[in-house]
Amino acid sequence: MTVNILTSHDVTKKVFNKEELFILDVRNESDFQDWKIEGENFEFLNIPYFDLLDGVEGIMNDIPTDKEILVVCAKVGSSMMIAEMLSDAGLTVSYLEGGMKAWSEHLEPVKVGNLEDGGEIYQFVRIGKGCLSYMVVSNGEAALIDSTRMTDVYLEFAESIGAKITHVFDTHLHADHISGGRVIAEKTNATYWLPPKDATEVVFDYQALENGNDVTIGDTTINIHALYSPGHTIGSTSFVVDDKFLLSGDILFIDSIGRPDLAGMAEDWVVDLRESLYTRFKELSMDLIVLPAHFMIIDELNEDGSVSKKLGTLFEKNHGLNIKDENEFRKLVTENLPPQPNAYQEIRQTNMGIISPDDEKQREMEIGPNRCAVR
Template identity: 65%
Template sequence: MSDAISVKELTKKIINGDSVFILDVRNTGDFDDWKIEGENVEVINQPYFDLLEGIDPVMDKLPKDQPIYVVCAKGGSSEFVADQINEEGYENVYSIEGGMKAWSEHLEPVKIGEVAGGSIYQFVRIGKGCLSYFIESNGEAAMVDVNRMIEQYEDFLNEKDAKITHVFDTHLHADHISGGKKLAEQKNAAYYLPPKDAEEVQFEYEKVRDGDEYKIGETTIKALYSPGHTIGSTSYIVDDKYLLTGDILFIDSIGRPDLAGKAADWVADLRETLYQRYKELTDDLIVLPAHYMTIKEMNDDGSVSAKLGVLYKENHGLNISDEDEFRKTVSENLPPQPNSYQEIRETNMGKVSPEEEEQREMEIGPNRCAVR
């Protein structure tokens, strides 16, 4: 019989740079759209239905000298295939528990550094490229861009013995369902959202405006209005040391301005934010985005961050001097719209309340918030 490996264990291996071989047995279309990736990850695809009678179709592709990890959509088919591989004499064969569904939902906390009286952590949603943040000082805490899997945050909070007082969303998300409002309600904390993104929101929230400051223990969080990805997009400066950019600026790309159908209107806002508002900030600020596009943006410790000054030298999206060329770049180099993005926006507005399994299906697939 084959063994099983959790997505948490697999995530550790990928972040550590271990050599990982994966056999993905989903349909080829699903595989081509979204797969497990990593610096030292080799992944091949052979649909489950091709392997019902045996593993001959992949026999010559399987390594003899390293573990084999088999993944499917939810974990059932991969167990069957992993057992078949094991029966053919291969050792160290593992089925990935929960499949790509579990991979999509795992959050890996990575410590970024210190703040006054405490620390800041980044939660890496490695299966989707989402990044969220925990800022703690003297027992008080704030969270930014929370994903819907709030149980994982709650487990972390219990370990840290911290009380959540503030929950922020940098903007109204369109690629994933926010857990911010739900977490705030459960922890009796205030939930903050930029009002320009919230005109259709169906619930009460605290309005965030440019220049507002919030105290978390000894730490100061300052709001910086930074439109372009959405009309309300707001960044947060933490202790004049960290810049949480939401989906405006990434490590290797910039935010797309079209997820609400307003690309032509918002391109100028995006350029003003990137080429003026951010330019006025100190180069030493550590940029902490809400997403990353590829594993190449990840640092050796698994975090996703870089100094603002470095990005102004190396990020192509910050170095397009001609305005017409910039407009063309952000309007013609866009990946497909995120899966179910309009339904996700309406869920985040409180207009609809899908069941949990439907929410999972809505989020399936990679992050698509950036200009290529």
């Protein structure tokens, strides 16, 4: 029988559409437990590849015959071999093209809204890593916010819609993924913006992203609201676009709030984090649509696969915004935090321009789930 191939785009659509899928993950158990493909109606079986080298007969009763079957491994070779063995045993089966490496790097563009002037805003969902980046498009110009290192995706998308990237922003110095902002700015001759409080150690030129900046993209103005010391960093910054969208960076997520410990400053930054969330955000319109830089769990995806909620809804339902006692809040954001991101110090140094790892090393540094939120 023929073995089929599913791309990361194919699997992403199954996640968005809440389709059923049975995944046989043949990575080591520790890798599977740390990070796997997630979908609302996905089922999983984790059997390490080495346990199947003598044949798949022992697992045939554990694999359904009435569901689509996908075999997954780290890169692709192991899953292809196991898929062929299952096919020879009579099952219709697919393997994931490029394995978890490809899943980690896939970006799925989703339109999240229209602007008053006829422009548009797009969200790029990095489904395997939980990262969210944005392109604001107006009158043939585009601004890119919190881009990943997969720069070609943004460049090709901008070209496909006839837009020129003129501004590139990072809301903060990222610690969980490598930014593509500087590379894109260099390729497009765009202005690269970074909060100066996050840029004290960077070794490149940038435009200072500060409170009160108004940046025009085509016919749309992006208002900069500097909200210091939340998420990861002392300079974390939010944008209001078109008086309609709040790009919250890693300060505020749909189901959680940003963790303040990735620069080793959790105790010092708790007060600032609380002020940003409980005072400054309270002064904004509750009708603003919050567009965060990450999502934590698959349940945060909307019906179309995008991630967004009104600010007022978050003040009603997000536990991190509803802790009246300051000591309780301090405990939440300084204790019982999830493990820190893989290689986060190296990632920060890369984003500062201090080190320049090659492409394969950058892939290794980013493998695994995002861990930007307070649990």
